[in-house]
Amino acid sequence: MTTTKEKIARQFTAALPFCSALGMRIDETGPGMAALSMPYDAKLVGNPDTGVVHGGAVSALLDSCAGTAVFLHPDGVMPTATIDLRVDYMRAAKPGERIHARAAVYHTTRTVAFVRASAWDDDADHPVATATGTFTFAQAQNEEVKP
Amino acid sequence: MSNGKNESLQAIKERRDTALKALIGRVPYLDFMGISFDRRGDELTAVMRFDDKLIGNPTLPALHGGATASFLETAALIELAWARAWEAMEQGVQDPEEMAIRLPKTIDITVDYLRSGLPRDCYARARVNRSGRRYASVHVEAWQDNRSRLFAQATGHFLMPSKDG
Numbered sequence: 001m002t003t004t005k006e007k008i009a010r011q012f013t014a015a016l017p018f019c020s021a022l023g024m025r026i027d028e029t030g031p032g033m034a035a036l037s038m039p040y041d042a043k044l045v046g047n048p049d050t051g052v053v054h055g056g057a058v059s060a061l062l063d064s065c066a067g068t069a070v071f072l073h074p075d076g077v078m079p080t081a082t083i084d085l086r087v088d089y090m091r092a093a094k095p096g097e098r099i100h101a102r103a104a105v106y107h108t109t110r111t112v113a114f115v116r117a118s119a120w121d122d123d124a125d126h127p128v129a130t131a132t133g134t135f136t137f138a139q140a141q142n143e144e145v146k147p
Numbered sequence: 148m149s150n151g152k153n154e155s156l157q158a159i160k161e162r163r164d165t166a167l168k169a170l171i172g173r174v175p176y177l178d179f180m181g182i183s184f185d186r187r188g189d190e191l192t193a194v195m196r197f198d199d200k201l202i203g204n205p206t207l208p209a210l211h212g213g214a215t216a217s218f219l220e221t222a223a224l225i226e227l228a229w230a231r232a233w234e235a236m237e238q239g240v241q242d243p244e245e246m247a248i249r250l251p252k253t254i255d256i257t258v259d260y261l262r263s264g265l266p267r268d269c270y271a272r273a274r275v276n277r278s279g280r281r282y283a284s285v286h287v288e289a290w291q292d293n294r295s296r297l298f299a300q301a302t303g304h305f306l307m308p309s310k311d312g
Binding site for chain 2: 015016017018019020021022042043044045046047048049053054055056057059060061062063064067079081082083084085086087088089092
């Protein structure tokens with residue numbers, strides 16, 4: 001079942017100019033989790049010799065994915081901002097492959113959400129990058145989320 | 148060709164600008180992001196021109212965290228590669244190919260978002276805190292209108308390209 005929040009997230013993320021400039025799409029949503037992906041594109045190449053996508057584009061996907069997961073946390077209210085995000089690059093993404101990311105909120109306080117995320121191409125067992133981040137979080141006062 | 152005292156100021160400037168161009172001119176993502184570099188001697192300032200597509204929150208509006216992260220990582224990478232190229236030039240290497248224009252690889256980067264990025268141009272300067280044979284540690288600061296009011300900073304670790312690939 002898709003909740004109101006999930007519907008909002010799908011529309012909202014798609015409407016963010018930077019996300020649409022990178023061609024991101026939401027593949028999966030759930031309480032405090034999100035999966036996004038982004039197609040390979042020649043304009044995102046960071047290394048012209050190998051055709052590998054720039055790390056910054058992968059960071060952008062991970063940041064968007066993590067932010068969406070925070071938004072989808074059942075206890076939270078509207079928008080969130082990244083406080084900090086650490087990205088570890090495990091290996092180069094394969095040129096030509098779509099890049100997928102999945103993020104989950106693993107802890108929240110009244111003010112902060114803690115998130116883990118990872119990104120991969122066609123080999124989900126060997127991530128391209130992983131990330132941990134903290135995001136601003138405003139806990140709902142036991143009321144329905146009003147968009 | 149000489150690298151000595153007889154080289155004209157114009158020739159020195161041209162040589163340095165050519166080297167910088169060789170470093171950044173071939174990266175498609177920099178074009179896409181609207182990132183360029185100002186050079187004053189060996190000091191680089193990264194510039195990201197504002198564009199509507201960099202927005203992440205249209206209601207504020209604010210820059211997307213991913214755009215900011217991309218900008219900081221780029222500033223760090225180019226500074227690191229530039230520092231190497233500069234050293235090579237000072238030692239008399241003339242050929243940009245020989246200056247090893249291969250970019251380092253990012254191992255990790257941590258971005259602190261200090262305030263929201265406003266819809267205007269961004270500037271960044273990177274400082275190489277440690278540059279060894281294999282690993283380097285770089286700190287970057289980014290601001291918009293006021294140099295003293297940073298909107299983001301980052302620390303990253305990088306793997307230097309080895310000479311033999």
